[in-house]
Amino acid sequence: xxxxxxxxxxxxxxxxxxxxxxxxxxxxxxxxxxxxxxxxxxxxxxxxxxxxxxxxxxxxxxxxxxxxxxxxxxxxxxxxxxxxxxxxxxxxxxxxxxxxxxxxxxxxx
Amino acid sequence: xxxxxxxxxxxxxxxxxxxxxxxxxxxxxxxxxxxxxxxxxxxxxxxxxxxxxxxxxxxxxxxxxxxxxxxxxxxxxxxxxxxxxxxxxxxxxxxxxxxxxxxxxxxxxxxxxxxx
Numbered sequence: 001x002x003x004x005x006x007x008x009x010x011x012x013x014x015x016x017x018x019x020x021x022x023x024x025x026x027x028x029x030x031x032x033x034x035x036x037x038x039x040x041x042x043x044x045x046x047x048x049x050x051x052x053x054x055x056x057x058x059x060x061x062x063x064x065x066x067x068x069x070x071x072x073x074x075x076x077x078x079x080x081x082x083x084x085x086x087x088x089x090x091x092x093x094x095x096x097x098x099x100x101x102x103x104x105x106x107x108x109x
Numbered sequence: 110x111x112x113x114x115x116x117x118x119x120x121x122x123x124x125x126x127x128x129x130x131x132x133x134x135x136x137x138x139x140x141x142x143x144x145x146x147x148x149x150x151x152x153x154x155x156x157x158x159x160x161x162x163x164x165x166x167x168x169x170x171x172x173x174x175x176x177x178x179x180x181x182x183x184x185x186x187x188x189x190x191x192x193x194x195x196x197x198x199x200x201x202x203x204x205x206x207x208x209x210x211x212x213x214x215x216x217x218x219x220x221x222x223x224x225x
Contacts, residue, residue, distance in 0.1 A: 003153065034210040038154070045204060045218055046146075046154065051211035089154050093210045098170070100146075103153040 004029060004090055004101040011107040017078040022090035022101045023071060030071040034093035037066060037075045041086045049088075050075060082108050111135040113205055113216035121195050123225045128191040131205030131216050138186040139163045142209040145179060145190045147201040148218075155201075159209045160188065195223045 005023040012018040022029065022037075029035060035053045038046035048057050050066035053073065063078045073092070077084055085108045090101035116130040133141060144159040158169035162181040169177055178191045188205055200223045206212035 036211045038212070040154075045215040046206075046212070047215070048211060048213045051213070057213060091154075091156070091212070098144075098156045098159075098209075100154040100156055 002099075004092060004099050006088075006090060006101040006104045008102075009105045009107065011109055012077075012080045013109045014080055014082065016080050017076060018080060018106065020075045020077075020088055020090075020104045020106070022073040022075070022092075024073075024092055024099065025071055028071075028092045028094060028097055028099055029068065029073050029090075032092045032094050035066070035068055035073040036091045036093075037064075038089045038091065039084075039086045040089065046089065077106070080108055084108060111207060111214045113207065113214055115203075115205060115216040115219045118220040118222070120222045120224065123195060123197060123223060125195050126191060126193040127195060127221050128189055129203050129205075129219045129221070131188040131190070133186045133188070133207075137183075138181060138188065139183050141207050143179070143181065143188040144206045144209055144212055145177075146204045146206060146212070148204070149198070149201040152201075157190070157203075161209075162188070192221075195221075197223050197225070199223045 037050040040046040053068045054066040065076045088104045112134045114132045145157040160167040160179045167179045181188045202218040205216040207214040
C-alpha cells in the first residue's frame with residue numbers, strides 16, 4: 001500500500017488560486033466516492049476541509065473546493081490568504097483500502 | 110460539541126508495547142466510527158486502522174497487521190490503540206479521529222517516542 005501522489009509543494013501569491021493534485025489508481029481514487037482533504041498547520045492536528053470529493057463541512061470557506069477526474073482528485077484554493085499556508089493531505093477510502101496522500105506544503109508568497 | 114481527548118506523551122523501550130487512549134465527549138462513542146492515524150517526525154499522515162464500536166469490528170492497515178489492536182470501552186466512551194513490538198521507526202504522533210470515510214473530529218495527538 002503506497003501513499004497517493006501529491007506535489008511536494010505549491011505556492012501562490014495572495015489572492016491567486018492554486019490547485020493541489022492527488023493521484024492514485026483505479027483501485028483507490030479512481031473508484032472511490034470518499035475522497036477527503038485535510039489542512040494541517042504546524043504542531044496542530046489535521047482539519048477536514050473537503051469530504052466526499054467535493055463537499056465542504058460547515059464552517060469551511062467556499063474558497064476551498066474539490067473535484068475528481070479519473071484517478072486524480074484535486075483541491076483548489078481560490079483567493080489565497082496567508083492563513084492558508086499549511087500542509088494539505090488527501091485521503092481515499094474504499095472498503096478494501098484507506099490511503100493518505102504524500103502531502104503538499106502550500107506557501108503564500 | 111464533539112471532543113476527543115487523548116492520553117499523554119510516553120517514552121517506550123524498543124520491543125515493548127504502548128496503549129494510547131482516546132476519550133470521546135459530547136456524544137455516545139457507540140455512535141462513532143474511530144480511526145487511528147500516525148505521523149512520524151517531519152513526515153506525512155499514515156492510516157493505521159479503524160473500528161466500528163457498536164459491532165466491535167476493527168480493520169487494520171496491512172503494514173500493522175498482527176502488531177496493532179484497536180478496541181473500545183463504551184462504558185467510558187474511550188477508544189484504545191495498542192501497538193506491540195515497538196521499533197524506533199514507530200516514533201510518531203498518534204491521532205485518533207472520528208469517522209472512517211471522512212475524519213471530521215481529531216484528538217490532539219499523542220507523541221510516542223521509542224528508544225533503546
